[in-house]
Amino acid sequence: EPEVTQTPSHQVTQMGQEVILRCVPISNHLYFYWYRQILGQKVEFLVSFYNNEISEKSEIFDDQFSVERPDGSNFTLKIRSTKLEDSAMYFCASSGTGERQGYTFGSGTRLTVV
Amino acid sequence: LAKTTQPISMDSYEGQEVNITCSHNNIATNDYITWYQQFPSQGPRFIIQGYKTKVTNEVASLFIPADRKSSTLSLPRVSLSDTAVYYCLAVFSGGYNKLIFGAGTRLAVHP
Numbered sequence: 001e002p003e004v005t006q007t008p009s010h011q012v013t014q015m016g017q018e019v020i021l022r023c024v025p026i027s028n029h030l031y032f033y034w035y036r037q038i039l040g041q042k043v044e045f046l047v048s049f050y051n052n053e054i055s056e057k058s059e060i061f062d063d064q065f066s067v068e069r070p071d072g073s074n075f076t077l078k079i080r081s082t083k084l085e086d087s088a089m090y091f092c093a094s095s096g097t098g099e100r101q102g103y104t105f106g107s108g109t110r111l112t113v114v
Numbered sequence: 115l116a117k118t119t120q121p122i123s124m125d126s127y128e129g130q131e132v133n134i135t136c137s138h139n140n141i142a143t144n145d146y147i148t149w150y151q152q153f154p155s156q157g158p159r160f161i162i163q164g165y166k167t168k169v170t171n172e173v174a175s176l177f178i179p180a181d182r183k184s185s186t187l188s189l190p191r192v193s194l195s196d197t198a199v200y201y202c203l204a205v206f207s208g209g210y211n212k213l214i215f216g217a218g219t220r221l222a223v224h225p
Contacts, residue, residue, distance in 0.1 A: 004157075033212070043158060043201075043215040056212060091157040102148060102160030103213060110155070 002026040004106035006092050012112045013082055021077045021109045023092030032075045033093040033103065034067065036060070043091070049075065082113045116141040116204035123220040132189040134219050136202030139183050145204040147178055147185045152199045152218070162187070163205070189221075197223045 005024040013019050025032050034046040048055040049067055066078045075094075079086055089108040119137040126132045138147065146165050150158040162169055164176040164185070175188040189196060199218040205211070 035213075042217060043152070043213075045212040045214065048212055058212075089155065093157070102150070102163055103158075105157030105159065108155070108157050 002104065004092055004094055004104050006090075006106035006109050008109060009107065010110045010112070012114060015084060015113055016081050019079050019082055019111065021079075021090050021092075021111070023075045023077070023106055024073050025075055025092065025094030026096070026104055027073070029094035029096045029104070031055075031095045032067075032069070033095075034077045035091045035093060035105075036088040037091065037108075038088045046077070046090075079111075082111075084113050087111055087113045116145055118202045118204055118216055120200075120202050120216070120219045122217060123222070125222050125224065126192055127224050128193055129191050132192050132196075132221060132223075134187045134189075134200055134202075134221070135184060136187070137184050138202070138204050141182050141204050142206070144207045146207050147176065147182075148203045148205045148213075149174070149176065149187050150201045150203065150213075150215075152201065158201065158215070161200075165207075192221075192223045194223050194225065197221060 007022045032049040035043050037043045045058050047057040047061045047067055064080045068076050089110050091108045092106045093103045095103045116138045146163050148163040149161040151161050152158045162174045162176045164178050166178050169176045178185045199220050201215050201218040203213055
């Protein structure tokens with residue numbers, strides 16, 4: 001079964017540092033997403049991406065965040081200057097066209113800001 | 115997007131059938147009902163999706179009555195490994211838009 005792959009699985013960073021979270025979506029999917037989940041809280045939408053541009057973003061996705069698809073396979077989330085409250089699980093997801101089989105999520109990156 | 119309401123938690127025992135009901139009184143004509151499962155420290159996993167009547171796959175069944183104001187996810191003969199959080203979502207069918215997750219239903223399966 002095709003998978004969405006995320007790296008690293010766990011990242012610890014100091015407040016104010018930049019982090020890049022990486023994702024490899026399913027190869028024939030065209031829509032890509034980032035979600036986050038703070039410990040014990042709901043899964044929250046951050047951003048959706050299609051045709052090399054942002055389709056929609058939430059209020060959480062402020063100027064500190066950016067996304068990029070640098071090549072044909074990777075999809076990245078960059079946080080420019082991390083804050084303590086950015087500590088969370090970050091999930092990448094992708095979806096295809098045509099059939100309605102839901103979104104495929106990766107296993108996540110646990111980001112810890114200290 | 116329609117708001118969905120589901121129980122916060124449920125308990126069951128191995129081998130039993132579990133039915134989780136979700137209310138979505140304001141569901142729009144173009145919305146599908148989708149269910150996801152999430153284990154601790156893992157991403158949500160798609161279980162099943164439907165529009166009306168009954169849908170069945172290898173892991174679950176989904177019942178949606180004609181008025182579509184509610185739906186029921188049925189898990190046949192649960193095992194300990196079905197202990198997870200289950201989310202009911204209304205998803206717009208006209209595009210590939212964001213998913214809005216609620217708190218979900220925390221299912222605990224006991225031996």
